[in-house]
Amino acid sequence: DAGVIQSPRHEVTEMGQEVTLRCKPISGHDYLFWYRQTMMRGLELLIYFNNNVPIDDSGMPEDRFSAKMPNASFSTLKIQPSEPRDSAVYFCASSLMGNTEAFFGQGTRLTVV
């Protein structure tokens, strides 16, 4: 398996634009997580899915953020409209069970100008 695949690796967008981040988890993993990493706040859990169903989205900062998992092999994190404070590295991770070894993608570095 190629591991967790995220795209794009880098995204630069203007404030107010819509941004969509994509993730392909490892096949067979039932859990998918979206994290955001910044220097100030560290690694924050935004939302996680179990068997494609969103379980806990309490970490999603605002209504501008939304995530979907239409099938077991694909998830998106959307920010609309984007703001400069959304600039961060966004990681997707997957695991067999929720609290066991998590496999991370390479991340998407988002810059909103």
Added chain:
Amino acid sequence: SQQGEEDPQALSIQEGENATMNCSYKTSINNLQWYRQNSGRGLVHLILIRSNEREKHSGRLRVTLDTSKKSSSLLITASRAADTASYFCATGRGYSTLTFGKGTMLLVSP
């Protein structure tokens, strides 16, 4: 909120020395895990220790867990320049998610 807190925030040592990082947490856990992150990359799982275990080894890594003190330590023996990275502890609570600390930045100089 952050469950695990690593200490120190930064550590600088010479190759061949041992590096010790600590993690404290606040609530009961099922397991505790350590991850490494190289600059600009995703996190990589290093080792998992369950709440009923006290010590675990993996190669040059040694992890201890003291549930009475709600703390864990990661020891890297005979460090190498390639060990330069940030190290995170993550606590598993319940059966759902991991909560990460802010990490310890380790610099190993040749």
